[in-house]
Structure formats: structure tokens, C-alpha cells
Amino acid sequence: MFRAILLMGLISSSAHGDLAGIWRGFYETPSGLAAMELSFRRKGSAWKAEFTATEVDGENTFSIRNLKISETEVSFITGDDREGGQMQCSGRFSGARLEGTFEMLHNGKGAYQGLWSTKRVTRTLGIPKPGSPVSPAGVSPRSQASRQPAVDLVAELPSPAGSLPVGRTTFFWKDSTGLETMTDDPNDCRELMVSLWYPAEWEGDITPALYFPHFDLLRTSSSVALPRSLNAHAFEKVLPSQVRQRFPVLLFSHGLGENTARYSSILEELASHGYVVAAIDHSYDNQGTVFPDGRILRLSDRWGRAFSGSQREQERFIIERLSVLVTDVSFVLNRLEELNSEEAGMFNGKLDMSHVGFFGHSLGGAIAPLVCQKDGRFKACLNMDGMPTSHVLIFDPALRLERPFMFLTEKPWPTELELERRALTRPEYEERDRARRRRMYHLLDTLNTESYVVLISGADHSSFSDNPLLASNTLSSSERNQRLLQIIRDYTRAFFDRYFVSHGDSLLDSPLTGPPEVTVERFGARVGP
Incomplete structure (x- = not known):
């Protein structure tokens, strides 16, 4: 997980009035859809925001630069190109969602591009520990196993199914x-x-x-x-x-x-x-x-x-x-x-x-x-x-x-x-x-x-x-x-x-x-x- 504090400059009062609040959603990675959360708070003529995303390498904090907000669009930059990579995001309001595209840069070069999408919510869930995958039936096999008593089980590998030794x-x-x-x-x-x-x-x-x-x-x-x-x-x-x-x-x-x-x-x-x-x-x-x-x-x-x-x-x-x-x-x-x-x-x-x-x-x-x-x-x-x-x-x-x-x-x-x-x-x-x-x-x-x-x-x-x-x-x-x-x-x-x-x-x-x-x-x- 990395938690990024977005410190914003002054934004004119004509900025999008519906931006304030918590926006929860996802951004695309090469291996899946990662969770993200944007929190926008307005103090006078300035905005302060927080960006939280789930990653596999623990909690990291980044500053966010170049935040721009208009009546219809939002853009910002986060991350460190010298370390984990820099993420350049742009988005727009689409119905109940705030969503758009981003480019991940590594060493100054584009590593991959993807989409991000968020939806306004009324409460914060926080960042849980990574969950276990569950079966299509909706039951977590790992949680089932955890409720069973451990046994002294030393397995054998399955025999080859082919006809040849x-x-x-x-x-x-x-x-x-x-x-x-x-x-x-x-x-x-x-x-x-x-x-x-x-x-x-x-x-x-x-x-x-x-x-x-x-x-x-x-x-x-x-x-x-x-x-x-x-x-x-x-x-x-x-x-x-x-x-x-x-x-x-x-x-x-x-x-x-x-x-x-x-x-x-x-x-x-x-x-x-x-x-x-x-x-x-x-x-x-x-x-x-x-x-x-x-x-x-x-x-x-x-x-x-x-x-x-x-x-x-x-x-x-x-x-x-x-x-x-x-x-x-x-x-x-x-x-x-x-x-x-x-x-x-x-x-x-x-x-x-x-x-x-x-x-x-x-x-x-x-x-x-x-x-x-x-x-x-x-x-x-x-x-x-x-x-x-x-x-x-x-x-x-x-x-x-x-x-x-x-x-x-x-x-x-x-x-x-x-x-x-x-x-x-x-x-x-x-x-x-x-x-x-x-x-x-x-x-x-x-x-x-x-x-x-x-x-x-x-x-x-x-x-x-x-x-x-x-x-x-x-x-x-x-x-x-x-x-x-x-x-x-x-x-x-x-x-x-x-x-x-x-x-x-x-x-x-x-x-x-x-x-x-x-x-x-x-x-x-x-x-x-």
C-alpha cells in the first residue's frame, strides 16, 4: 500500500463544487485492478487531498504535484520516477464517477498505461490486509482450510497420468x-x-x-x-x-x-x-x-x-x-x-x-x-x-x-x-x-x-x-x-x-x-x- 498526501495550491472558487468528499475505485496494473481512494477537502480557497492505493510492497508516502481542477477535469502527478515510478493521471467527471487514464513512468520512460475509475462514497474503509482469493462459489478456500485443524500431513505427488513410464x-x-x-x-x-x-x-x-x-x-x-x-x-x-x-x-x-x-x-x-x-x-x-x-x-x-x-x-x-x-x-x-x-x-x-x-x-x-x-x-x-x-x-x-x-x-x-x-x-x-x-x-x-x-x-x-x-x-x-x-x-x-x-x-x-x-x-x- 502506498499513501500519498496531495498538497494543493490555491484553486479558484469556480473549481468543481462537487469534488469534495471520498472517491473510491481502482487503477489498472499489469497484474490486475488495484484499489485506490481519493479524499478531497476544501479549506477556504485551497484544496487538500489524499490518495491511497493498495500495493504489494508495504506502505509508502509520496507527494502529489501539479494538481489541476476544473469544472469537468482533474489531473495530478504522484510517485518518484527515481524509485518506484511516477504516475501521471488525468480524469474527468462522468456521471457518478471520476475516472480517466494514467501513464506509469520508470526511469523517465513509459512502462505502461491504464485506466482509473472512482465513485463517491460516504465512508472510509481503510486499507485491510491483502485478502485471500475465493472460489467462484464465493467461499474462500483458504478460510475454510484455516477452520480445519492442522494435521501431520506429508503429501505424495500425484502419479503421472500418461501411459508411459x-x-x-x-x-x-x-x-x-x-x-x-x-x-x-x-x-x-x-x-x-x-x-x-x-x-x-x-x-x-x-x-x-x-x-x-x-x-x-x-x-x-x-x-x-x-x-x-x-x-x-x-x-x-x-x-x-x-x-x-x-x-x-x-x-x-x-x-x-x-x-x-x-x-x-x-x-x-x-x-x-x-x-x-x-x-x-x-x-x-x-x-x-x-x-x-x-x-x-x-x-x-x-x-x-x-x-x-x-x-x-x-x-x-x-x-x-x-x-x-x-x-x-x-x-x-x-x-x-x-x-x-x-x-x-x-x-x-x-x-x-x-x-x-x-x-x-x-x-x-x-x-x-x-x-x-x-x-x-x-x-x-x-x-x-x-x-x-x-x-x-x-x-x-x-x-x-x-x-x-x-x-x-x-x-x-x-x-x-x-x-x-x-x-x-x-x-x-x-x-x-x-x-x-x-x-x-x-x-x-x-x-x-x-x-x-x-x-x-x-x-x-x-x-x-x-x-x-x-x-x-x-x-x-x-x-x-x-x-x-x-x-x-x-x-x-x-x-x-x-x-x-x-x-x-x-x-x-x-x-x-x-x-x-x-x-x-x-x-x-x-x-x-
């Missing part, structure tokens, strides 16, 4: 041409651990692989629990399946501070349906890496320093790291091509290098459009809830995105109190938020290929990993998190199946037959297979 093997690869920028030694090269999850042959009485190898070396006080069995559903270093000559290939990048093991449920699901998934542990950007020689690398403290600085410094560092991750992905694809051509290797000819896709979560998801822009070998890309900067999509402006793209994300479902704070009914909220998304993702409509934005009610940022299920401490929360995880698995596979397996109807083409938690929105041109 899953194998897993891990490689250590060193990019001798890629310098490691996270160390002080200018001669250090980029080193990565990459795990392959793949359709496997059933070899009788074999033992499942460990869920999280080297967990005891990498765990922290905040680490989520492991599955009760400590095992994955995959089997270590078994032979690839012979049911098909070759399989489409997907590359995966994790979120900041995570490890690929924490996405095992999604990776195993894809492999059981016939995909080879190369999951990259990005050194210094993950929780930690243990190399074959015993060296341990952990999340770089440069991330902490970046996030303790200004927003400008944060975004500069994030963009630099995104470029490194994109380079990692192309390097790994090069090594997979070599692996596929090793005559004596177990993966010789098993990888269909004409059908290659990319997906990632959070920081790893944000690079999805860049991967497809910069490396033409990738035929489709998917971002799982990755929005680490103020931009909803991160593109290289010098290049076009010519590949199908999907953004799989959470859908806010505000409580009744949160709706009241935005001065909206639920139908009004749905309509306004849908219009916001069309504007925020308007670039996708300019592409010559189809794109999707898929929203899941009840999900949050961590739902795209195994963590919420493994951290569940009630039966209802475990069931809810398992359902959300299965929805995410289904839509991830539906996207890649559309381009790599079957071009027929899928969940993406029949939104009315999908789960009630899911909203599918289409952008761009449909170019077919």
Missing part, C-alpha cells in the same frame, strides 16, 4: 564460450546441471529416483517438505521408450531461488505423455547446485543486493539475468542436438529436434517470448506466471515473435470487501478486468500467430510448482492444491500437444468444457498447423 537422468554441461558474470573471476565459464525427464522402457523391479537429490546439502530454514516417500515417480537412468522412434522436446527454466526438482509433477506428467523435457538448473539463480566434483553453488547474494536497491536497479539486474537465462537455454539445446547424434548414446535419434518448445515459471517463464524470438529452433513458448518487471510481456523490440505463445497465470477473485474497495460489483469487476487484459496484451493481437492467456481462479504464484501441495497441512488444502496442479498440468500439455502432437480440438479450443476455474482468452491470428 518416466526416466530421469542428469548431465553436467560447461559452456566454454559463456562467461560467468556472477563471480569475480573473469575466466570463469557458465556451468549447468540439466535433468532430462523422458518416456522410458519398463525394466521390471526398478527403484524410483530420489525426488530432490542433494536436498540435505541445499535445504534452508524455509525449504518446503519433501514427499512422504522421498521419491519421484521417475526412474533413474533407465532406457528411453521404444514405443516411438523419437519424441518432441521441451526445455524448462525454474523460478528464482527454486530448483527443477520442485516441478517434478509437471515434468513427469509431460514425459509420461511422450515428451522429453530438459529442465535447466540455472546456477546462481536457483536455490543451489551440486556439481559432480562436490562443489556447491547457491543463490547469488547479488539478487539480494539488487532487490534492496531502487526499482531501477532491480529491473536493470533482472533484465541482465534474463539475457543470461536465454543464452543458457540455447546452449542446452545445442548440447541436446549433440546428444541426439551420439551413435553410441542412449538418446541417439530419440529426440525430435524439429518439434522443440520452451516453458518456464516466474523468472524462467518471463524469458519465454525472448527464447522464441532469438532462437528459431523453438516452435512454441509458454510463460507460467512470470512477470518479474512492470512489463506484462518482455520482448526484444528489434525482433518479431513468430511462434505460438501462451501465458498461464492466476486469476484474481476478489472478496466482497475487496470489491467494495474498488467500488465495483462482481460483474463490473469481471468486465473491467477483461478489458484491462485485452489492452495489456494488445501486442499479441498484432502477431501473425495465435496466442493464449489462460487464467486459473484460486491459483497463486507458487501453484505452478509442487510446493503448495507438499506444504498442505489439511486434507481440504491438499485436495485443492492437487486439483490446481492437475489443471496446470492439463493446460500445459494441451498447449504443446496442439503444435507437436495433434492439431485437433483441445482444452484451448473448447473453453466451455474445461474446468470452471479456468478462463481462456485468445489473441492474434489463427494460422493453423
Whole structure:
């Protein structure tokens, strides 16, 4: 939340007489509709006003400059362009509402534009703690869970739903041409651990692989629990399946501070349906890496320093790291091509290098459009809830995105109190938020290929990993998190199946037959297979 005190200059007595009072409503952000409140008070010939908005980074106070009020219009500037950004607002009276447009500036450049809208109210609600999302039925699943007694519940991950057994093997690869920028030694090269999850042959009485190898070396006080069995559903270093000559290939990048093991449920699901998934542990950007020689690398403290600085410094560092991750992905694809051509290797000819896709979560998801822009070998890309900067999509402006793209994300479902704070009914909220998304993702409509934005009610940022299920401490929360995880698995596979397996109807083409938690929105041109 930030609370901004608007200190106004003298305004002539001809200023709009109906302005005084409290105006409550919302302003658009890349991730949703944020609550705002304007309070105007007149003292003699001067106005004093207060602007309050809900943000995720605590309470901040800004001065407001250049307030201008006429009979029909209002404009002002708030924020600090050197820190969190500067917001330039203009609006007009429209019936019972005061509403208009704004531009958010970061580092003197426009980050995004949006609408704001307020309605006069008679009382102040104050700023509550962030509410919990609720289900379409209007019941908060988290509040239900909180009323249930906690139990000593250690979950198991759901089994893969595909017909094929899953194998897993891990490689250590060193990019001798890629310098490691996270160390002080200018001669250090980029080193990565990459795990392959793949359709496997059933070899009788074999033992499942460990869920999280080297967990005891990498765990922290905040680490989520492991599955009760400590095992994955995959089997270590078994032979690839012979049911098909070759399989489409997907590359995966994790979120900041995570490890690929924490996405095992999604990776195993894809492999059981016939995909080879190369999951990259990005050194210094993950929780930690243990190399074959015993060296341990952990999340770089440069991330902490970046996030303790200004927003400008944060975004500069994030963009630099995104470029490194994109380079990692192309390097790994090069090594997979070599692996596929090793005559004596177990993966010789098993990888269909004409059908290659990319997906990632959070920081790893944000690079999805860049991967497809910069490396033409990738035929489709998917971002799982990755929005680490103020931009909803991160593109290289010098290049076009010519590949199908999907953004799989959470859908806010505000409580009744949160709706009241935005001065909206639920139908009004749905309509306004849908219009916001069309504007925020308007670039996708300019592409010559189809794109999707898929929203899941009840999900949050961590739902795209195994963590919420493994951290569940009630039966209802475990069931809810398992359902959300299965929805995410289904839509991830539906996207890649559309381009790599079957071009027929899928969940993406029949939104009315999908789960009630899911909203599918289409952008761009449909170019077919």
C-alpha cells in the first residue's frame, strides 16, 4: 500500500463544487485492478487531498504535484520516477464517477498505461490486509482450510497420468564460450546441471529416483517438505521408450531461488505423455547446485543486493539475468542436438529436434517470448506466471515473435470487501478486468500467430510448482492444491500437444468444457498447423 498526501495550491472558487468528499475505485496494473481512494477537502480557497492505493510492497508516502481542477477535469502527478515510478493521471467527471487514464513512468520512460475509475462514497474503509482469493462459489478456500485443524500431513505427488513410464537422468554441461558474470573471476565459464525427464522402457523391479537429490546439502530454514516417500515417480537412468522412434522436446527454466526438482509433477506428467523435457538448473539463480566434483553453488547474494536497491536497479539486474537465462537455454539445446547424434548414446535419434518448445515459471517463464524470438529452433513458448518487471510481456523490440505463445497465470477473485474497495460489483469487476487484459496484451493481437492467456481462479504464484501441495497441512488444502496442479498440468500439455502432437480440438479450443476455474482468452491470428 502506498499513501500519498496531495498538497494543493490555491484553486479558484469556480473549481468543481462537487469534488469534495471520498472517491473510491481502482487503477489498472499489469497484474490486475488495484484499489485506490481519493479524499478531497476544501479549506477556504485551497484544496487538500489524499490518495491511497493498495500495493504489494508495504506502505509508502509520496507527494502529489501539479494538481489541476476544473469544472469537468482533474489531473495530478504522484510517485518518484527515481524509485518506484511516477504516475501521471488525468480524469474527468462522468456521471457518478471520476475516472480517466494514467501513464506509469520508470526511469523517465513509459512502462505502461491504464485506466482509473472512482465513485463517491460516504465512508472510509481503510486499507485491510491483502485478502485471500475465493472460489467462484464465493467461499474462500483458504478460510475454510484455516477452520480445519492442522494435521501431520506429508503429501505424495500425484502419479503421472500418461501411459508411459518416466526416466530421469542428469548431465553436467560447461559452456566454454559463456562467461560467468556472477563471480569475480573473469575466466570463469557458465556451468549447468540439466535433468532430462523422458518416456522410458519398463525394466521390471526398478527403484524410483530420489525426488530432490542433494536436498540435505541445499535445504534452508524455509525449504518446503519433501514427499512422504522421498521419491519421484521417475526412474533413474533407465532406457528411453521404444514405443516411438523419437519424441518432441521441451526445455524448462525454474523460478528464482527454486530448483527443477520442485516441478517434478509437471515434468513427469509431460514425459509420461511422450515428451522429453530438459529442465535447466540455472546456477546462481536457483536455490543451489551440486556439481559432480562436490562443489556447491547457491543463490547469488547479488539478487539480494539488487532487490534492496531502487526499482531501477532491480529491473536493470533482472533484465541482465534474463539475457543470461536465454543464452543458457540455447546452449542446452545445442548440447541436446549433440546428444541426439551420439551413435553410441542412449538418446541417439530419440529426440525430435524439429518439434522443440520452451516453458518456464516466474523468472524462467518471463524469458519465454525472448527464447522464441532469438532462437528459431523453438516452435512454441509458454510463460507460467512470470512477470518479474512492470512489463506484462518482455520482448526484444528489434525482433518479431513468430511462434505460438501462451501465458498461464492466476486469476484474481476478489472478496466482497475487496470489491467494495474498488467500488465495483462482481460483474463490473469481471468486465473491467477483461478489458484491462485485452489492452495489456494488445501486442499479441498484432502477431501473425495465435496466442493464449489462460487464467486459473484460486491459483497463486507458487501453484505452478509442487510446493503448495507438499506444504498442505489439511486434507481440504491438499485436495485443492492437487486439483490446481492437475489443471496446470492439463493446460500445459494441451498447449504443446496442439503444435507437436495433434492439431485437433483441445482444452484451448473448447473453453466451455474445461474446468470452471479456468478462463481462456485468445489473441492474434489463427494460422493453423
